[in-house]
Amino acid sequence: MALNPVVADVTARIIERSRATRTDYLRRMDAARDSGAGRAKLSCANWAHAFAGQTIADKLTAMDGSKPNVGVVTAYNDMLSAHQPFERFPEVIRKAVREVGATAQVAGGTPAMCDGVTQGRPGMELSLFSRDAIAMATGVALTHDAFDAAMMLGVCDKIVPGLFMGALAFGHLPVVFAPAGPMPSGIPNAEKARVRALYAQNKVDRATLLQSEIGSYHSPGTCTFYGTANSNQMMMELGGLHLPSTAFVHPETGLRDALTAAAARRAVELARSGQGRMADVVSEKTIVNMIVALLATGGSTNHAIHLVAMARAAGVLIDWTDMDQLSSATPLLARVYPNGSADVNAFQAAGGVAFVARELAQAGNLHTDVMTVMGQGIEAYFQEPSLVDGELVWRDGVSESLDRDILRPASDPFDREGGLRLVQGDLGRAVIKISAVKPENRIVEAPAAVFETQEDALEAFKAGKLDRDVVVVLRFQGPKANGMPELHSLSPALSVLQDKGFKVAFVTDGRMSGASGKTPAAIHVSPEALAGGPLAHVRDGDVIRLDAEAGVLTTVGGLDLNARPAARRSQAHAEGASWGYGRELFAAFRHVVTTAEEGASVCFAFPIGAGGHADAPPDPNLVDRTVDA
Structure with a gap:
């Protein structure tokens, strides 16, 4: 099938826009590769330190000097159900690579906070920043420069994007991601x-x-709704960084351990062949495939931020216009909660990732000429694994959906376009996930009720002050203000108002959860209020129109927002966002973080390559306003 012309045009635009930064990134990765294997550059004392704590057998293998060493970066903890299985993965990996004459070491660990625990709590204000902290921790782990390949162990919201970004700094190595799978x-x-x-x-x-x-x-495993964690797994597969169809295999199965072992052996094969380095796997075409996979399955809105930062780590520059245009040409193939009633286990049973990959490729929505950890081309991702007499075997995935209420072919999709839209106007640019919003609820025009904390909005709801047609505006929730927390705690209240028959919408410079639901929500409004964005000028009673169908987010009645003074955060809110629960440790992040549409990143707050450098001095205009704003 010929490539969809919209996909082709958007890809060409991304390639041209990224020409300088991508060229510089590849130049740096080529230089790292050409400098030789890390173990060959380490002194005898360095190498002895690296293996001092290993088994005698591994020391003997390492002393050979020619055997690959796989560095494992793990986000294990048992606070996250999805990451609890990673406790046993390192030993599975070590055993697997020993069988093929190699070694593996846990190079380091990263933080991995659970958004499900911190929802509505102060800790949520560290959630987005934890992504860049994870990227930095991944860099610290791999900077030992003792590895010929790497494996990333992570599943959940900010963890996979952070591992992805950090690993790309070592893109001269092959990197394989190994997930843990969903709970039953x-x-x-x-x-x-x-x-x-x-x-x-x-x-x-x-x-x-x-x-x-x-x-x-x-139980152990990923939460079963299709939020950010499971969207991560879909994208890692269509991005060619998993073994095929490994995302949604339960953790407590023999198949799961067999896949982990196979991923480890594949990392060794790639190291020996000199093929499949991450810098080549993650190209402009790969990033487009990941966006399409997200859109075709109604994935998490958080990736309107994460994907921008992830792409930048590979020198690829994307924006919300790219995502919006790809969405217009991407068929919606899946209905998984919150976009339907089924969970990811039902999605997997109906055909899963292999079915989606084949349908999108055959419809011309995916680039098939990409490099993956399985080799050139995407056809391997049409397959599924199984255990036969204890051996891992691969077979073609189903050619027809086994449940058309959950999964449909590209020829008969749930919707002719994907689940994400760009909305813009005099209130700025924002994104909205419409795949879970019924068509009759996608256009709202109503007076604004303006708040600066979730608690204030919930109090107004409980007092009945929002029992009307209303656009709830929650500002001072952007990355510079308080780290851009998810605001999922408001979802039940907004849903109740909508169920009462009121026209309800939500507008914020913060984020919603990956489980963004049935109420229309224009989120990630950029520029944010604290940086002088238009939301700072909105007042109670201003009529706002959110039209997801036409891509409009604007005030009504000819208001001149710039003629008004900007609102200032209350002192209590400003001070509360700057300390306690570890928030004081991230003050520097609030100083330099980029806008939401630029990925809300501190890793890429300054230009890298193409004439820029990462240690450029701070912009004096980027002042921390956590107290005085």
Whole structure:
């Protein structure tokens, strides 16, 4: 199938826009590769330090000097159910590579916070910044320069983007990502949402809510809704960094361990062949494939930020216009909660990633001429693994969906376009996930109710002050203000208002969860209020129009927002966002972080390459306003 012309045009534009930065990135990776294997550059004392704690057998292999050494970067902790299985993965990896005459070492660990624990809490204000901290930790781990390949162990929201960004700094190496898989299905997602809505209205008690939540989140593995964590896994597969169809295999199975071992052996094969370095796998075409995979499955809005930063780590420059235009040409193939009632286990059973990959490729929505960790081309990702008499074998995935309520072919999609739209106007630029929003709810024009904290908005809801057609505006939630927390705690309240028959929309310079739901929400508004964005000039009662169909986010009635003085954050909110729960440790991040559309990154706050350099002096105009704004 010929490549879709929109995909071709957007890709060509990205290649041209990225020409200087991509060329510089590849130049640096070529120089790192040409400097030779890390173990050959280390002195005897360096090499002895690296293996002092290893087994005698591994020391003997390492002393040979020609055997590959795989560096493992792990985000293991047992606070995240999705990461708990990683406790056993290093030994699985070591055993696998020993069988093929190589060694593996845990090079380092990264932080991995659970957004499910920190939702609505002060710790959520560190969540987005943790992505860049993870990238930096990955860099620290791999800078030992003792590795011929690397493996990344991570699944969840900010963790995979951070590992991806950090690993690309060592893109001269082959890098394989090894996931842990989802937990088995718990109570139905619709039932979970129903109980949350009842609790928001004080119609059930906390014990009832807790019982429901425990029924949803109940065992090792990724949460089963299609939020940021599972969107990560979809993108790693279509980005060619997983073994095929490994994303949604349960952690407590023999197949899971077999896939982890196979990934480790593949990393060794790539190291020996000199092929498949991450810098070549992650190209402009790869980034486009990842965006298309996200859009075709109704994935997380968080990736409107993460993908920008991830691409920049490879010297590739993308923006929300690119995503919006790709969305217009991408068929929506999946309905997975919150875009439907099914979870990722049902999605996998219906055909999963292999079905999506084949359908998108055959429809001309994917670049098939890309490099992956499986080699040249994307056809390997049409396959699925299984265990036959204890041996890992691969077979073609299903050619037809086994449940068309969950998964459809490109010839008969749920929607002719993907789940993400750009909206813009005199309030700035924002994104909205429409795949979960019914068509009759996609256009809202109503008076604004303006808040600067989630708590204030929830208090107004509980007091009945929002029982009307309303656009809830929550500002001072951007990366410079307080780290751009997810605002998922407001979702049940907004859903209740919409269910009462009111026209309701949400507009914010913060983020929503990867589980952004049925209420229309224009999020990531850029520029943010604290940086002088238009939201700082909005007042209660201003009529706002959010038209997701036409891509409009604007005030109504000819308001001149610039003629008004900008609102200032309350002193209490400003001071509260600057200290406590570790927030004081990230003051420097708030100084230099880029805008949401630039990836909300501190790793790429200054130009890298093409005449720039990463240690450029700070812009004096980027002042920290956490207290005085």
